[in-house]
Amino acid sequence: MKNRKTGTGGNPLWKFLSSVRLAIFLLIILAVTSIVGTIIPQGETMQFYLNNYGPGMFKAIKLLRLDDTYHSWWYLTLLGMFSLNLIVCTLNRLPFTLKLFKRDYIDVTADYLLRASLCHKWTLKAPEASEKAAQIVDIFRQKAGSIREKRLDDGGTVYMAESGKWSYWGLYGLHLSILIIFAGAVYGSMAGFKGRIMLLEGETTDHAVASSDVTQKIPLGFLLRCDRFVVDFYDTGAPKLFRSDLAVIDNGREVLKKSIEVNDPLTYKGITFYQSSYQSIPEVTLRITDSGGGQRNLVIPAFQRVSWPEAGLTMGLMKFLPNVHGVPAARIWIGESNGRADALWLFRGSSKTIDAGGKTYKVELQDAAEKYMTGLQVKKDPGVWVVWLGCTGLIIGFAMVFWVAHRRMWLYVRPGGKDGVTVILAGLSNKNKMKFENEFDEIKNALDSVTGEGK
Amino acid sequence: MTFSSSYLLSITTFIYLAAAALYLIHWVFRVEKIGLAASFVTAAGLVCQTAGIGLRWAESYQMGYGHAPLSNLYESLVFFAWVTVLVYLIIEWKTGKRVIGAFATPFATLAMAYASFSPDVQDKIQPLIPALQSNWLIAHVITCFLGYASFAVACGMGIMYLIRGEESESNSGLLSALPSLKVLDDLMHQTIVFGFLWLSVGIITGAVWANQAWGTYWSWDPKETWSLITWFVYATALHARFVRGWQGKRIALLSIIGFVSVIFTYFGVNFLLSGLHSYGSS
Ligand code: HEM
Numbered sequence: 001m002k003n004r005k006t007g008t009g010g011n012p013l014w015k016f017l018s019s020v021r022l023a024i025f026l027l028i029i030l031a032v033t034s035i036v037g038t039i040i041p042q043g044e045t046m047q048f049y050l051n052n053y054g055p056g057m058f059k060a061i062k063l064l065r066l067d068d069t070y071h072s073w074w075y076l077t078l079l080g081m082f083s084l085n086l087i088v089c090t091l092n093r094l095p096f097t098l099k100l101f102k103r104d105y106i107d108v109t110a111d112y113l114l115r116a117s118l119c120h121k122w123t124l125k126a127p128e129a130s131e132k133a134a135q136i137v138d139i140f141r142q143k144a145g146s147i148r149e150k151r152l153d154d155g156g157t158v159y160m161a162e163s164g165k166w167s168y169w170g171l172y173g174l175h176l177s178i179l180i181i182f183a184g185a186v187y188g189s190m191a192g193f194k195g196r197i198m199l200l201e202g203e204t205t206d207h208a209v210a211s212s213d214v215t216q217k218i219p220l221g222f223l224l225r226c227d228r229f230v231v232d233f234y235d236t237g238a239p240k241l242f243r244s245d246l247a248v249i250d251n252g253r254e255v256l257k258k259s260i261e262v263n264d265p266l267t268y269k270g271i272t273f274y275q276s277s278y279q280s281i282p283e284v285t286l287r288i289t290d291s292g293g294g295q296r297n298l299v300i301p302a303f304q305r306v307s308w309p310e311a312g313l314t315m316g317l318m319k320f321l322p323n324v325h326g327v328p329a330a331r332i333w334i335g336e337s338n339g340r341a342d343a344l345w346l347f348r349g350s351s352k353t354i355d356a357g358g359k360t361y362k363v364e365l366q367d368a369a370e371k372y373m374t375g376l377q378v379k380k381d382p383g384v385w386v387v388w389l390g391c392t393g394l395i396i397g398f399a400m401v402f403w404v405a406h407r408r409m410w411l412y413v414r415p416g417g418k419d420g421v422t423v424i425l426a427g428l429s430n431k432n433k434m435k436f437e438n439e440f441d442e443i444k445n446a447l448d449s450v451t452g453e454g455k
Numbered sequence: 456m457t458f459s460s461s462y463l464l465s466i467t468t469f470i471y472l473a474a475a476a477l478y479l480i481h482w483v484f485r486v487e488k489i490g491l492a493a494s495f496v497t498a499a500g501l502v503c504q505t506a507g508i509g510l511r512w513a514e515s516y517q518m519g520y521g522h523a524p525l526s527n528l529y530e531s532l533v534f535f536a537w538v539t540v541l542v543y544l545i546i547e548w549k550t551g552k553r554v555i556g557a558f559a560t561p562f563a564t565l566a567m568a569y570a571s572f573s574p575d576v577q578d579k580i581q582p583l584i585p586a587l588q589s590n591w592l593i594a595h596v597i598t599c600f601l602g603y604a605s606f607a608v609a610c611g612m613g614i615m616y617l618i619r620g621e622e623s624e625s626n627s628g629l630l631s632a633l634p635s636l637k638v639l640d641d642l643m644h645q646t647i648v649f650g651f652l653w654l655s656v657g658i659i660t661g662a663v664w665a666n667q668a669w670g671t672y673w674s675w676d677p678k679e680t681w682s683l684i685t686w687f688v689y690a691t692a693l694h695a696r697f698v699r700g701w702q703g704k705r706i707a708l709l710s711i712i713g714f715v716s717v718i719f720t721y722f723g724v725n726f727l728l729s730g731l732h733s734y735g736s737s
Contacts, residue, residue, distance in 0.1 A: 024694050027691040028687075034687070038724070070675045236582060238584055240584075240585070242585050262585035263589040263591075265670065377670045384672065387662075388663075391659045391662070394659070395652075398651075401648075434550075
């Protein structure tokens with residue numbers, strides 16, 4: 001953009017903030033500094049950086065927050081400067097664009113037309129000059145599309161076909177859209193949250209755990225239940241499907257049921273649940289028979305200790321292998337509630353004996369199964385629509401900037417004078433000049449065939 | 456399976472190699488007929504490649520996986536070559552400047568050769584893992600690669616611009632067969648604008664997809680960040696025209712730097728850095 005005089009054009013700060021030079025400087029700085037965060041792993045512990053980069057680099061990393069580059073004070077400052085640059089630049093250009101937009105391009109003079117980048121002049125001699133002129137105007141009418149006409153002070157008449165004048169606003173749409181995207185991102189990060197939920201099949205929860213801080217609980221305002229989790233694999237072993245059957249319970253009523261998959265989340269009251277991971281949790285059933293003939297079936301889920309109080313026994317699951325030579329196997333610890341414990345490997349269907357409290361017990365692995373726990377990403381982002389709006393504006397604005405040209409085609413006809421009738425054809429387009437030139441030539445050739453010039 | 460998609464695509468590699476050689480000969484010896492032959496060979500290569508891609512698509516259905524051939528490094532390289540040739544042929548058709556072919560078709564040839572012959576690139580048809588099962592993925596890949604291919608052609612033009620040099624405007628011989636600096640500058644700019652539009656759409660469709668799959672439209676993962684860096688470079692090139700003293704040579708340089716950034720976004724991130732988009736390394 002050339003230096004255009006505007007009301008505030010004299011202020012050096014304003015001039016600096018509105019310059020495209022600054023925009024270029026910022027774009028280059030942003031491009032270069034953004035590389036840092038792709039080389040240094042982000043979001044690790046301070047200990048990690050100290051160990052991997054040594055004390056000198058560690059200081060720099062800590063000071064410049066290179067563990068979280070894209071949210072560091074200096075990166076956000078750069079983005080802020082960039083936004084400011086964009087705002088000031090836009091405001092600065094506005095009067096100029098308004099002038100371009102408001103100007104009526106039919107107010108021209110013959111001299112102006114002769115200076116246009118595309119123009120051709122004919123002089124029609126009597127006797128048939130006026131018939132030819134009428135013919136020329138007809139041809140222009142047919143070829144150039146809808147036209148307006150105006151009489152000029154010099155006695156000539158100008159006919160104009162114009163299109164795409166509004167395309168000047170495309171650039172504003174484009175640049176403002178970038179600000180809208182920023183605004184949406186800021187709003188979303190302030191008014192929303194990100195969290196995680198791990199849910200066993202059959203389990204219900206009323207909260208998520210914050211991604212940024214695992215000790216912080218985020219209440220959902222309703223209940224979420226996982227009825228089932230399904231995982232499926234291709235014959236190559238690659239995963240094919242992760243699916244959770246979820247139910248939403250609000251005010252004691254089940255209001256919504258949906259099976260979610262990766263790429264197909266569930267949204268309720270502005271909170272969206274995404275399928276993100278899973279764990280399989282084993283659960284084994286033991287049949288324990290004491291030497292006196294007493295017998296009991298005990299279900300032992302992972303991570304829990306289970307007791308048989310009457311016998312004074314406590315046990316738990318240490319390790320589970322779903323498939324050892326075709327049968328599941330488990331390593332169990334079992335012992336007196338306040339004494340020594342044994343660890344034993346059991347296959348399904350096999351049994352072992354232990355001594356505890358003066359009695360002998362036969363321990364049999366009766367059944368083993370896996371239960372799934374689904375991992376959900378939870379998000380509330382009221383700003384996402386603003387971001388999508390900005391993205392749409394960006395693309396539409398861009399398409400306008402790229403494809404829509406402000407095109408003007410003039411035909412000027414001035415009768416009389418000793419030299420005969422003067423005819424000028426002129427054209428101006430602010431982009432797609434090659435295509436426009438072809439169209440101009442086509443009209444020019446059509447007119448040539450009337451005036452007798454050319455081929 | 457002699458008439459398989461990989462057979463057709465291997466043949467395509469050699470057709471593009473021949474086309475690049477013909478364009479080069481056409482440039483050096485300036486024989487109009489050879490230029491015409493180069494155009495025909497390139498178009499034939501495009502037809503053969505289109506058939507190959509279509510066949511691969513059909514084969515994926517026969518294998519029971521059924522997805523558009525845009526899901527791994529091999530398929531994306533093939534698609535990159537396809538779009539590059541397409542974009543180039545459109546430019547040739549619009550401008551009639553065949554010399555550009557000597558600088559554009561080698562990119563397609565290299566991509567195809569790398570896809571077909573490198574041991575790093577797995578050309579088996581693989582099933583889609585859950586994260587990739589999305590129509591947004593198809594939109595994302597197509598738009599990104601439209602951008603990448605345009606940038607490849609713009610990079611070729613940038614190289615031409617620098618070879619031609621600012622001073623040698625009236626030189627005879629090889630250099631004078633290149634389009635004038637003004638024409639090159641204009642074409643380069645238009646190609647960059649076109650690529651920039653598609654890169655923007657590519658980044659946006661990627662964001663929509665990520666938002667649908669993981670709930671974050673932007674997570675600053677290295678591949679995303681590199682695509683943004685590329686975007687910044689080309690935004691610089693677009694605006695440089697409006698600052699005096701930044702025309703021509705510097706934009707040609709930016710066009711080359713931009714394409715290096717594209718290459719890094721495409722390969723470097725997969726091979727040197729780690730992140731979400733690791734499908735490239737398989
Ligand atoms: C990354 C963000 C930006 C994008 C994607 C962008 C995009 C564009 C595009 C596509 C054009 C049209 C180029 C052409 O017609 O060849 C343009 C022109 C322009 N941009 Fe930006 N721009 C960005 C940032 C900025 C900033 C920060 C400024 C602030 C100074 C700015 C000022 C301008 C100006 C003055 C023009 C020239 C308009 C004209 O006279 O035709 N842009 N921009």
